[in-house]
Amino acid sequence: MKSKCIAVRSVTYAQKAKSVLSQNGLSCSIIRRPQGTLTGCGWCIALHSDQVKKATELLRNNGVKLSGEIYDLP
Amino acid sequence: MIYLDNAASTHPKPVEVYRAVLQQLRENGANPGRSGHDLSMQASETVFLARQLMGMLFGASEQNIIFTKNTTEAINLALRGLLKRGDHVLVSDLEHNSVLRPLVSMKSEGIEFDIVKTSAKDKETVEHFIEALRPNTRLILCTHASNVTGQILPIRNIGHICRANNILFGVDGAQTAGIEKYNLSHDPVDFLCVPGHKGLLAPQGTGALILGKQIEMKSLILGGTGTDSLLWSQPLEFPEGYESGTLNTPGIAGLAEGVRFILRYGDTIRAHEKKLRQLFLHKISEVSGFYPIGEGEDFVGTISVVHESDHSETIAQWLNQHGICARGGYHCAALAHKKLGTEDLGALRISFGYRNTEYDVVECVKILNKYQNNRVRS
Structure with missing residues (x-):
């Protein structure tokens, strides 16, 4: 299964994102932002790559601030 | 206590x-x-x-x-x-x-x-x-x-x-x-x-x-x-x-x-504390020498009283000696005490919580009455 992660602006937004997505039937988990980013530590929401588009829309509609980066997970 | x-x-x-x-x-x-x-x-x-x-x-x-x-x-x-x-x-x-x-x-x-x-x-x-x-x-x-x-x-x-x-x-x-x-x-x-x-x-x-x-x-x-x-x-x-x-x-x-x-019991607590304030106000009016301060259309469960001549810290100490915790002085509120004209004696503040009872109110007023009686006698 291919997975991706959506970067969010803070751990609070990560938890809010998980709560919003779970309420909408999307399975996800909170992970640390993958290595190699310029600004250092951060938080992401990991989920199945097929669900990224729907998740992004849900998060934006529910006031979750995204960092604008989406990473592939191994 | x-x-x-x-x-x-x-x-x-x-x-x-x-x-x-x-x-x-x-x-x-x-x-x-x-x-x-x-x-x-x-x-x-x-x-x-x-x-x-x-x-x-x-x-x-x-x-x-x-x-x-x-x-x-x-x-x-x-x-x-x-x-x-x-x-x-x-x-x-x-x-x-x-x-x-x-x-x-x-x-x-x-x-x-x-x-x-x-x-x-x-x-x-x-x-x-x-x-x-x-x-x-x-x-x-x-x-x-x-x-x-x-x-x-x-x-x-x-x-x-x-x-x-x-x-x-x-x-x-x-x-x-x-x-x-x-x-x-x-x-x-x-x-x-x-x-x-x-x-x-x-x-x-x-x-x-x-x-x-x-x-x-x-x-x-x-x-x-x-x-x-x-x-x-x-x-x-x-x-x-x-x-x-x-x-x-x-x-x-x-x-x-x-x-x-609070989400579960907040409404009950609010009504309870206001009721205790009302009871205190009623009971303290029967004690000479103490006067409630402040007016308004609505109140939380807090009330302050001043004594006719004694400093509020003295009365708070008296209450403490009788097992009652209340606050005298100026309550970190310089503006309020200036407005209320209580910069000399401060005020004795009584503030109720969800665990207080009518007994607490009656007991507090009883001790304040005792203070006044002792004072008059001496």
């Missing part, structure tokens, strides 16, 4: 609060929002649960709840974060020193303020605020209830004036959070400063600045946020950008349970 100093800090707390604090301390001492391991993530969940419950109680989004260590820190954060040189601020004449002192200190930074006279009649109070507006008025900051007299001020009416004049409106909810109802999604309030350890029945060292909507604001404390660690400048993301440093997670775990308790 009868505890009647709930306006300073409520005591005792619900057993669920003690349990949550202890459980967090014993089972998870990890730092929330810093690491990706399970314990840190669980600690973050504890903090987020508290934000969710606070959000439910105050009608605010989780990310708009900035944890502080008390109301004073929340007020300082708001004032120092929002105001800039040339801004004018209006405050009521019942404000706590946590509002007065920062503003006095900020005068040297080019921030002006005026003190607005409150009245027993809400309509007059609102009119006084309107009269005091200036073209450069940027903020009205007003206590929701006096920490001396318990008088509730008409914050929603004042808030509507702010909305109509494009002015920020902040409320000091030190005496009302957990008692009066709020919905920051609808109320004309831009920010609310609250303590955890009073009406929310949480441990000391907890509080919050709650925003209706996010406002551009400077942070008071700069440092680690758990995000963007390679940046040399502070990321001003809500709420972590304003909460630098490790949070008081055990306290916040207790706060979550205090808020849960």
Whole structure:
């Protein structure tokens, strides 16, 4: 299964994102932002790559601030 | 021991609060929002649960709840974060020193303020605020209830004036959070400063600045946020950008349970405390030498009395010797005591909590009566 992660602006937004997505039937988990980013530590929401588009829309509609980066997970 | 100093800090707390604090301390001492391991993530969940419950109680989004260590820190954060040189601020004449002192200190930074006279009649109070507006008025900051007299001020009416004049409106909810109802999604309030350890029945060292909507604001404390660690400048993301440093997670775990308790029993507690105040007012009127101070249309469960000739600290000491905890002096409220004319003797403040009973009221008045009788005899 291919997975991706959506970067969010803070751990609070990560938890809010998980709560919003779970309420909408999307399975996800909170992970640390993958290595190699310029600004250092951060938080992401990991989920199945097929669900990224729907998740992004849900998060934006529910006031979750995204960092604008989406990473592939191994 | 009868505890009647709930306006300073409520005591005792619900057993669920003690349990949550202890459980967090014993089972998870990890730092929330810093690491990706399970314990840190669980600690973050504890903090987020508290934000969710606070959000439910105050009608605010989780990310708009900035944890502080008390109301004073929340007020300082708001004032120092929002105001800039040339801004004018209006405050009521019942404000706590946590509002007065920062503003006095900020005068040297080019921030002006005026003190607005409150009245027993809400309509007059609102009119006084309107009269005091200036073209450069940027903020009205007003206590929701006096920490001396318990008088509730008409914050929603004042808030509507702010909305109509494009002015920020902040409320000091030190005496009302957990008692009066709020919905920051609808109320004309831009920010609310609250303590955890009073009406929310949480441990000391907890509080919050709650925003209706996010406002551009400077942070008071700069440092680690758990995000963007390679940046040399502070990321001003809500709420972590304003909460630098490790949070008081055990306290916040207790706060979550205090808020849960209020969500369940808040209406009953509000009615109970007001009823006790009424009973005290009635009983103290039968004792010579003591006079209640302050007028208004509505009150929280706090009341102050003055003695005809003795200092309030002397009477508070007398009560303490008879097993009753109440507060004499000036209650960190220079403005209120100036307004009330009690700068000489101070006032004896009696403040009720959810665990007080009618027996406590009767007992307190009995001891005050004994004081007066002893005094007359000697």
